Amino acid sequence: MTKTILFQSTISGILAAIAANIYDRIYYFATEIDYSNIINPVSLIGYNLMVSLIAGLLYWLLTSFFKKRGAIIFNFVYSVGSFACVIIPISITLPLTTPFPELFPGLAVPMVFFPVIAWMTIDPLFKKGIN
Amino acid sequence: MKKQPYLLATVALIVASAFTFIQSQDWKIANGYSVKFDAGDPTGEFTGLKGTIQFDEKNLAGSKFDVSLDATTINTGNGMKNTHAKGANWFDVEKYPTIVFTSSTISKTSSGFEAKGTLDLHGVKKEIVMPFTLVNNTFAGNMEVNRLDFNLDDGKHPNMPTAVKIALSVPVTK
Numbered sequence: 041m042t043k044t045i046l047f048q049s050t051i052s053g054i055l056a057a058i059a060a061n062i063y064d065r066i067y068y069f070a071t072e073i074d075y076s077n078i079i080n081p082v083s084l085i086g087y088n089l090m091v092s093l094i095a096g097l098l099y100w101l102l103t104s105f106f107k108k109r110g111a112i113i114f115n116f117v118y119s120v121g122s123f124a125c126v127i128i129p130i131s132i133t134l135p136l137t138t139p140f141p142e143l144f145p146g147l148a149v150p151m152v153f154f155p156v157i158a159w160m161t162i163d164p165l166f167k168k169g170i171n
Numbered sequence: 172m173k174k175q176p177y178l179l180a181t182v183a184l185i186v187a188s189a190f191t192f193i194q195s196q197d198w199k200i201a202n203g204y205s206v207k208f209d210a211g212d213p214t215g216e217f218t219g220l221k222g223t224i225q226f227d228e229k230n231l232a233g234s235k236f237d238v239s240l241d242a243t244t245i246n247t248g249n250g251m252k253n254t255h256a257k258g259a260n261w262f263d264v265e266k267y268p269t270i271v272f273t274s275s276t277i278s279k280t281s282s283g284f285e286a287k288g289t290l291d292l293h294g295v296k297k298e299i300v301m302p303f304t305l306v307n308n309t310f311a312g313n314m315e316v317n318r319l320d321f322n323l324d325d326g327k328h329p330n331m332p333t334a335v336k337i338a339l340s341v342p343v344t345k
Contacts, residue, residue: 133248136207136216142250 042100048159048166049096053089056158060084060151067147073140075147084151091155115160122156198224198343201308206240209336210318213256215247217270224343226277226305228284236274236286243268260325267294272301283312292321303339310341 061081068074095118102117103110129148134141206217219241226234242264245256257264274288283304290299297320303312315334318324 130251131249133213133252136246136248138248140250141246141248142253144250 044166045096045100046093048162049092049099050089052095052155052158052162053092054085055162056088056092056154057085059154059158060088063150063154064147071140071143071146073143075138075144077138078134078144079147079151088155088158092159095155095159118156118159122153125152128152196225196227196345198226198345200224200238201342201344204341205338206341207338209338211330211332213247213249213252215245215252215256217241217244218246219244220341224310224341226310228279228305231277231279231284234274234277236272236277236288238272240270241268242270260327261323262293267292272299274301290316290321292316293323295321297321301339308343310339310343312339313337314339 061084064079064081064084095114098117099111099114102114106113126149129152130145132144132148134144138144200220200222204220206220208215208217217240220238221241222236222238224236224238226236242262243257245253245262245264247253247256256262259266269291271291272288273291274286276288277284277286280302283302285300285302287298287300289296299314299316301312301314303310305311314337316337317333318335319333
C-alpha cells in the first residue's frame with residue numbers, strides 16, 4: 041500500500057466522518073430521537089476511517105493486479121458494495137430500549153454511502169500521484 | 172330453647188357476613204414493567220400494559236386479573252419487523268388493537284401461583300394457565316403460548332417456533 045493511497049484513504053475517512061456527524065446532528069434536530077447508544081461521534085469516526093482504509097487496501101490490491109483497469113474495477117466494487125450495505129441498517133435489531141426503530145434506517149442508510157462519496161470526491165486530486 | 176336455632180342462625184349470618192368485608196388487595200401497575208416475548212427470531216416486548224389486579228394470597232378466591240396490552244406497542248427492535256408484526260398477516264392491530272387476559276381462578280402451586288383464564292388475542296379467545304410469583308411487590312412469570320392457537324402465522328416462516336416464550340415482570344404498588 042503506497043503512501044498516497046494511505047493518505048487518500050485517511051482523508052476520505054475523515055471527510056466521511058465529518059459529513060456523517062453533521063448529518064447525525066441534522067437528523068437529531070429534525071426528529072429529536074436519540075440514537076447515540078448506537079451511533080455517536082466516536083463510532084462514526086471509527087466506522088468511516090475503517091471502511092475507507094479497507095477501501096484503500098482494496099484499491100491498492102486491484103491496481104496492483106489490474107494496473108489502470110484496477111481503478112475502474114475498484115469504483116464499481118466500492119459503489120455496488122456500498123449499495124449492498126444498505127441492508128445492514130435496515131435489518132439490524134436494535135436494543136429494545138431504543139425508541140422508534142422504524143426511523144433508524146433514515147439515519148443510517150445515507151451514512152453508508154458517505155465513505156464512497158468522500159473517496160470519489162477527492163479521487164481526482166490523487167490521480168496524478170498514483171499514476 | 173325453641174329460639175336457639177334462630178339465635179344460632181343469626182350468629183352464623185353475622186359471622187358469614189363478616190367475610191364479605193374481606194376483599195382482595197388492589198394493586199396498581201407501576202412503571203418499569205416488561206412483557207417480553209421470544210419466538211427465536213423475532214424477540215421483543217410489548218408496552219402499554221394496563222388493567223386491574225386484585226390479588227391477596229390469603230384470599231385467592233377473591234383475586235382476579237383483568238389486564239390488557241396495547242398490541243400496537245409491539246417492539247422487536249427493528250422497524251421493518253415491527254411494521255410486519257402489526258400488519259394483517261400477524262397481529263393485525265387495526266382489527267385487534269388489544270390483547271386481553273382475564274383470570275377465572277387463581278390457585279397456589281408448589282412454586283408460587285397460577286392464574287387460569289382467557290387470553291383474547293388476535294380475535295381468538297382461549298383458556299390458558301399463567302404461572303406467576305409475587306416477590307417484593309413484583310409479579311413475575313414465564314409461560315409459553317402456542318401462536319398457532321391464535322392464528323398467528325403467515326405461512327411464510329416455517330422455521331419459526333410455534334411455542335412463543337413469554338416473560339413477565341410487573342412491579343406493582345398498593
